[in-house]
Amino acid sequence: MIKRRQFIGGLTALSASYLLAACGGGGSGTSDDKTAAAAAASGASGTAASKTAVAKTSDPNSVSIPPASSITDNSGNVWTLSGGVGGSVYCNGSPASNTYNVQMVLFYAGVIYHEGTGGQFYQWTGSGWKGCIDPRLGGTSADGTTIPGSSYIIDKSNNIWTVNNGVILCNGAPVGNTYNVSLLLWYGGKVWHCGTGGQFYVNNETAGHWLPCSDPRTAIAPAAGMFYGMNGHFDYTYTPQQVVSILKGMGCTSYRVGCTNTSNQLNALIGLAQAFQSAGMTLVVLINQGVYDSNGNVFANESAAYNQGYSVAQGIANALKPYGVTIYECGNELTRTNATVLDFTSAGTKASDFNNANWPAMRGVMRGMIDGVKSVQSNAKCGINFCVNDVGAADALWEGMQPDGSGGHPTVRWDITTWHNYEVYGDVFSLGADGAQPGFDLPTYCKARYGVPFLITEWNTGPERDETYRGNYITTRLGEFYQNRKTHNIQGVMYYVLDSGDQTFGIMKGGTPLNPAYSAFQSFTAANPDN
The missing domain is CATH 3.20.20.80 (Glycosidases)
Structure with a gap:
């Protein structure tokens, strides 16, 4: 009994609530829009393919530079992209912290973001920028989301999962050694996949990335x-x-x-x-x-x-x-x-x-x-x-x-x-x-x-x-x-x-x-x- 109490007391820190560095609400783009957005957001790996597209949205609260020349946020601040595409973000005529090679400035759901050349997005915190995903992609994918069926999966840590020619990518980079993947699944807070032979695997980076299992939905x-x-x-x-x-x-x-x-x-x-x-x-x-x-x-x-x-x-x-x-x-x-x-x-x-x-x-x-x-x-x-x-x-x-x-x-x-x-x-x-x-x-x-x-x-x-x-x-x-x-x-x-x-x-x-x-x-x- 004493050991149990000491153990529980020693783990009190585990009960504390945690905060995720999430950076955006749900998007309203079409499926094709989201496919393009996923390609852009996967640019954290720095691949050329990640630069091929930018998400679009019909949300009236979404304005971007370009095509706009300036953005006025909800507090009346005026944001511009000095020097055009590839320049720096300015707010009310002054540099907004240290930015360069900016491809786009985005106003979405009341928040200012910018996109770098590699497709990486950043959110304005009020005094600086913090990395995030394209907010128009939405938050964590719904439990049971699959590829095919969806163009991408977003996990609880805002990682973006895709499948390209049967290979699983996370933020644009391969995850372990995968091939002939027929299904990628987000379920129960984990990423799973199934090969063409019907064998399921679950992602676990501490044991070689993928471990054999059965279909978790059963x-x-x-x-x-x-x-x-x-x-x-x-x-x-x-x-x-x-x-x-x-x-x-x-x-x-x-x-x-x-x-x-x-x-x-x-x-x-x-x-x-x-x-x-x-x-x-x-x-x-x-x-x-x-x-x-x-x-x-x-x-x-x-x-x-x-x-x-x-x-x-x-x-x-x-x-x-x-x-x-x-x-x-x-x-x-x-x-x-x-x-x-x-x-x-x-x-x-x-x-x-x-x-x-x-x-x-x-x-x-x-x-x-x-x-x-x-x-x-x-x-x-x-x-x-x-x-x-x-x-x-x-x-x-x-x-x-x-x-x-x-x-x-x-x-x-x-x-x-x-x-x-x-x-x-x-x-x-x-x-x-x-x-x-x-x-x-x-x-x-x-x-x-x-x-x-x-x-x-x-x-x-x-x-x-x-x-x-x-x-x-x-x-x-x-x-x-x-x-x-x-x-x-x-x-x-x-x-x-x-x-x-x-x-x-x-x-x-x-x-x-x-x-x-x-x-x-x-x-x-x-x-x-x-x-």
């Missing part, structure tokens, strides 16, 4: 019956029967509890498993094995880590197999230990956010736990747990890569993608990178990349929130989870925690519900069946 519904879940601990004073009764009263059908391969913890889990088996409920068992050996040192090598993970997981699975446990989460927040992440304030979207030297130990213990469970229960489902926005770690493990970018290492393949999503991490359906970059839909990404169900095994707001805030948060978040469960392959969402011994995280204390958080949870499950 809706997948997981099996019903364990969507509403709760976390707990093996050492509660509640009896297993009391836990079952409490969970049923809240509308929960699944429960996550961690344990190690020790007799006192296993005996507690066996009692819970028996009670859950009788009640027809799902017990998700977290195998609490870390990357450290018995002396507190990171495992010396991948083999030693694998052997330890295998032994512990095999022992736990052997003990619980007779009582109907079939879902195991192999490790808890292993990507977020002092040994594995370089900076706790990073979101984890890049493989380079993680410790290259200790990576084999983490990978080894994960592989060992999965294989240890499978050696006992070949049909059991094993999950690997991630935090914040650790897709950099997930992709590297899945592809057998190191944080330094080298490949050819053992792969980690899980049956369920499990994630923790506390409020400070951001909205899981629009999760930002490092607190400053635009968000993307994480469950959609995982659905398409790994092709397995998605399980949020911990979620809550911060420990400092009062119960009124917590109740509202529960209602809002459950609503979002529930709405997306059948399209995003979300198998379950497990609230943290049943009882924390205080009012920091628990939804009850000593058997007494903490309201309005408890009643908010109970009311939502009653009104929204898991079917």
Whole structure:
């Protein structure tokens, strides 16, 4: 618990809202106009082709030099292009900061812009110029925009994506090695493409630009019956029967509890498993094995880590197999230990956010736990747990890569993608990178990349929130989870925690519900069946 609070506190910066340097509203040009505009805007790469066209618009608030000789803005300032095309921008007869080789001055939606020779646009800030795209192109493309269908795609960072002779370009420059591209897609905050053979790929610059995946637009519904879940601990004073009764009263059908391969913890889990088996409920068992050996040192090598993970997981699975446990989460927040992440304030979207030297130990213990469970229960489902926005770690493990970018290492393949999503991490359906970059839909990404169900095994707001805030948060978040469960392959969402011994995280204390958080949870499950 202390480590969790410290971790969440250390990531407070990630919850801050971010501002994009967007620079224009929607345009009203024709499709042909936008095609020309895309060619002009792609000139950031400096190619000759980028200079071939300039966007046009019928917007009455759009005036440009040329053809006009001057522009009067909404404040009465008069803008001119001294020396004509190729000259400098003047305002009220004086140079407007430092400009040269200007091809056009544009007044659009109440803002002054100018275009340089390479097709790069700049917006007047009141004291200087900042780079932007041609504002007449519009803002971020609508979700689901495709090429063909559209002439270009604009992502949340105002990058312009096009396809030329089957090759993908971003701002006029090739992105990775692509050819015979039949479809470029903007979906869930990511750029995807499909080749003529039908294989989809998603753009991820930290792992070689393009990674194989399935069509992210395909809706997948997981099996019903364990969507509403709760976390707990093996050492509660509640009896297993009391836990079952409490969970049923809240509308929960699944429960996550961690344990190690020790007799006192296993005996507690066996009692819970028996009670859950009788009640027809799902017990998700977290195998609490870390990357450290018995002396507190990171495992010396991948083999030693694998052997330890295998032994512990095999022992736990052997003990619980007779009582109907079939879902195991192999490790808890292993990507977020002092040994594995370089900076706790990073979101984890890049493989380079993680410790290259200790990576084999983490990978080894994960592989060992999965294989240890499978050696006992070949049909059991094993999950690997991630935090914040650790897709950099997930992709590297899945592809057998190191944080330094080298490949050819053992792969980690899980049956369920499990994630923790506390409020400070951001909205899981629009999760930002490092607190400053635009968000993307994480469950959609995982659905398409790994092709397995998605399980949020911990979620809550911060420990400092009062119960009124917590109740509202529960209602809002459950609503979002529930709405997306059948399209995003979300198998379950497990609230943290049943009882924390205080009012920091628990939804009850000593058997007494903490309201309005408890009643908010109970009311939502009653009104929204898991079917």
